[in-house]
Amino acid sequence: MYGILSVAGLPLADPVYLFSLILGLIFVAMKLATWLRLPMIVLLIVFGAIVGMNGLGLIARDAQLILLERIGLLYIMLLAGLGLQLDFLHHAGKKVLTFGLLTFGVPFAIGFVTGQVLTQNLLVAVLLGILYSPHTLMAYPIVVAFGIGQQEAVSVAVGGSIITTVLTLMAYAIVKAIQAGGVGIDLWIKLLVLLPIVIVSCLKGLQYLAQRVIKDETHPQHAFVFVLAAMFLTASLTHAIGVDAIVGAFIAGLALSRSVPSQFMQQLEFVGNSLFIPIFALSVGVLSDPNVLIQHPENLGIAAFVILGAVGAKFLAAWLTGYCFKYDWAAIFTMFGLTMSRSALVLVIALFGRNAGLLSSGVFNAIVAYIAVTCLIGPVITTVAGKAIAAR
Secondary structure (H helix, E strand, O other): OHHHHHHHOOOOOOHHHHHHHHHHHHHHHHHHHHHHOOOHHHHHHHHHHHHOOOOOOOOOOOHHHHHHHHHHHHHHHHHHHHHOOOHHHHOOHHHHHHHHHHHHHHHHHHHHHHHHHHHOOHHHHHHHHHHHOOOOOOOHHHHHHOOOOOOHHHHHHHHHHHHHHHHHHHHHHHHHHHHOOOOOHHHHHHHHHHHHHHHHHHHHHHHHHHHHHOOOOOOHHHHHHHHHHHHHHHHHHHHHOOOOHHHHHHHHHHHHOOOOOHHHHHHHHHHHHHHHHHHHHHHHHHHOOOHHHHHOOHHHHHHHHHHHHHHHHHHHHHHHHHHHOOOOHHHHHHHHHHHHOOOHHHHHHHHHHHHOOOOOHHHHHHHHHHHHHHHHHHHHHHHHHHHHHHOO
16 A cells, blocks of 8 residues: 555645545545435545645645536536526515525624624625525425425525525625725626626526427437536636636526426436535545644634534524514424535635635634534434424
8 A cells, every 4th residue: 555655646646546536535425424324525525634735645735626626616506506496486485585685694794793703804704704694405305305395484495595595606706806806897897787698698598508408308418518518608708707607607507497307407416416516525625624623722612603603693594584474483493404504605615715815724624614513413403393394
């Protein structure tokens, strides 16, 4: 084994060695996640930290890993757009809008205050507010398994996720422009004129093309390549006007959401969940440094502060919505459990903050810890509350 590592050289730079290790780690993470009943993304982050330069030193975050990481985060946003059915906004529209604004606004406000306390930096405080706001419907398959997927509280939680995601991406685009020094009339022209043109053009154009390409089931390979091309083309358009490429990937997903049949959606998710997204999670782990939490005990306090604030904010948003619309505690906790877990989008934004120098190593690792905790607790709360609703 030592001889192999000596030949390969550390950190691994040869694509064959690097990809072999990455795929091996993904396979082990898949098996362990099934055995331990843990979210695979949590295990991959841990594995990344172990094999990264702050651990065993097997993998460095070089150009090869950054390329794979970039593809992974675009694919995450593509699937996020594909998975958000706009029809949810028409069902219980007022309640969806209320919850969407609350589950974005309350965490943002608490995150902003937390950022001011921790850093006394306005832009970092805004970024931390954004990091508190988005969520991943990781526990949604649980409510579907209980047969309560059509319950109003579940529909409101899913519909509110659309609003939260859109607001998060817009806020993220503004923060990124400010950090790059692009504040001025040009920024607002990009956001208020050029971006809407890109959105409308892509929504109309991609839907038109998808009806002719994806509907042709005789050539599934053509459909898959078309979706990938649409993702990169739209990402390139938003990137060209100064808006982050992940916004374009999300737009592509929304544009294609009504044209992708369930079987093809499963194939897209299979590719993403088997390769691109795991590599992204592993890359985030490589960037993290658990030693920061151990060597500097004050960072454990930061992690606890962030976790309590982020979790409490989502509960407050669910409780306020339940109070406004007379939901019982089972419905409130179901909404809370569904919207507690954070993963993909938070990882994307946290990675930007770390690379841009806005997030210190301590705060970044606190964010990674809070992702792990919420991914573990969210499904548990959803299971308990979902059983209560299903038993009615």
